Amino acid sequence: MRIAMIGTGYVGLVSGACFADFGHQVTCVDKDAGKIAALLRGEIPIFEPGLDDLVASNVKAKRLDFTTDLTGPVAEADAVFIAVGTPSRRGDGHADLTYVHSAAREIAAALSGFTVVVTKSTVPVGTGDEVERLIRETNPSADVAVASNPEFLREGAAIRDFKFPDRIVVGTSDERARKVMGDIYRPLSLNQAPLMFTARRTAELIKYAANAFLATKITFINEIADLSEKVGANVQEVARGIGLDNRIGSKFLHAGPGFGGSCFPKDTRALVKIALDHDVQLRIVEAVLGVNDNRKRAMARKVANAVGGNLRGKTVAVLGLTFKPDTDDMREAPSIPLVTGLLDMGAKVRAHDPVGMEQARKELPDIEYCEDPYECVRGADALVIVTEWVQFRALDLDRIKSAMAQPVVVDLRNIYRADDMAAHGFVYESIGRGVEP
Ligand code: NAD
Missing domain, CATH: 3.40.50.720 (NAD(P)-binding Rossmann-like Domain)
Structure with a gap:
């Protein structure tokens, strides 16, 4: 052909x-x-x-x-x-x-x-x-x-x-x-x-319905993560416990900083508009959009809370800028509202991403870009892991700690274990991993 x-x-x-x-x-x-x-x-x-x-x-x-x-x-x-x-x-x-x-x-x-x-x-x-x-x-x-x-x-x-x-x-x-x-x-x-x-219209709707459903799944587990933190439950185990049910399935149940990327935000927004044009209100999808937008903004406050509430004059190191690993795509990446929020709160931001820095410079011109994770954390008061690149999964934690001004790590992708981080002397925050009283 x-x-x-x-x-x-x-x-x-x-x-x-x-x-x-x-x-x-x-x-x-x-x-x-x-x-x-x-x-x-x-x-x-x-x-x-x-x-x-x-x-x-x-x-x-x-x-x-x-x-x-x-x-x-x-x-x-x-x-x-x-x-x-x-x-x-x-x-x-x-x-x-x-x-x-x-x-x-x-x-x-x-x-x-x-x-x-x-x-x-x-x-x-x-x-x-x-x-x-x-x-x-x-x-x-x-x-x-x-x-x-x-x-x-x-x-x-x-x-x-x-x-x-x-x-x-x-x-x-x-x-x-x-x-x-x-x-x-x-x-x-x-x-x-x-x-x-x-039929043609059905095919067109299948794509939007699929993306809206996946965005809903992510947003659902993110809200369960918030509840897990409050009640002392572990969202990763909750996700596994529900995901093993074949009717639910284990994919797209990873709690994090909110979905971004070139498709989910724009496609869920468009689906809501398509429905309204036909006098249908998709209230679940509307709620997903609202919850997700608030969540992305809330991540900067989470970092501020981890360093005692005030970011003015503090340096924050950000690892990972692209909306997910293995791409250089920065479209609607959660790192953008996070970094913007940190700057608004008076922080200085240093960042590193394995392949996304060229694209990121266009979106986030007012931060310092670093060639590797260890240079990035130098003198930082907090380290935030935003994208779970494989390169960040086995950092030399002693080296990271000694380079930082304060040993505070906010892991928005839950790639480290709380007990390991505590053993290395870090103040460690992650997503939805509450501690049972
Ligand atoms: P993109 O922005 O990477 O690429 C689009 C390209 O089209 C650009 O290079 C642009 O220069 C070119 N273009 C625009 N008008 C043109 C014209 N008249 N003639 C020739 N070229 C033209 O976009 P993308 O991420 O590849 O997405 C394309 C579509 O696929 C979108 O509708 C998107 O929602 C959908 N989609 C994207 C993904 C994804 O992961 N990126 C996945 C599934 C579906």
Whole structure:
């Protein structure tokens, strides 16, 4: 199959490289000339484990190439995937569809022969109808079917998720589109990936419902963590105790500083707006958003309390800035409200992240960036672990303690044990690990 991937970001580049690896002929297109030039030089513009080798081997096999001009690749394609960004619209939280709509118009003008246009971007219910309308308006003679194929990969494990998905959802009622999509994903049947065909609007809603449900699960355990602290229970054991129930499942039950990232906050916000537009109030999802926003802000107060209530003139070392490990993505990372809160309270902040510092500088220009964890904690009155990078799981605790001005550690990911930390002489705070009286 010939595939054109419009938008070469986290989703477009990973999906394009994986499709090429299945044996398809893929061209990844992006408007960002710098990104395409880097890819043509063999450089990967994002950090995603394994992506450099996957791209290199498929470029070498001549199954994957890159361009800023969609005309040729779209004309030749059996399927054109739209994988452009759908950020939160400023002001109201709706999904901003500007990029999707302009991609649809550009694609329409270049179509030739029967083509399936597939929205892979996360888009509100009904966007497929609008993409189809825009294409027909721009190019009335186009022979096209518009399908929805939401993407469920996670940054940091994106290639594995793409190649071994729990399911593939395809929304279309067009028989020819069904055949093309079946052919594109056939290689995954070897990995037992269920291919679920559904109507287009249902597919669009599945993506938002999935993200809202996962965000709810995280927020639920975060509230149980708060209660655990008050009643002297351990949230990690509570999570294990409930997660072993198959009806609940153990994933997404790790208490922490609140969810962030490029998807959960914007997609839960958008789902609430989509529902309101249809006179439906999703009160659970609204509550999740409110609870999560408050929680992210509360983390700075947690740090202040750990050092006695006042951060003015204090130095705080922050380890981990990206919204999760194994990515350089800083979009809506919990570190941003945390660090901003610390600065507002008068603290000086030093930070280290294994790969996210370049992106972080754009969001957090007023802090000091350090090359390694030990330099970061030098002279600090508190150390806050914000992202659970594997590099932070086995720090030399004696070295950390002797470098700090005060041995205070606030572990927002529960990666250390309270008894170990006490044995090393730290004042140690974590999330939801109350002590039984
Ligand atoms: P991204 O910002 O990393 O990439 C989007 C790319 O599209 C950018 O490089 C941009 O330059 C390009 N672009 C915009 N308009 C274009 C046009 N008209 N022609 C060509 N290129 C254009 O975004 P992302 O994280 O890859 O997300 C893309 C979509 O996938 C979003 O809807 C997102 O919600 C969804 N999604 C993301 C993830 C994730 O983990 N990042 C997971 C699942 C779904």
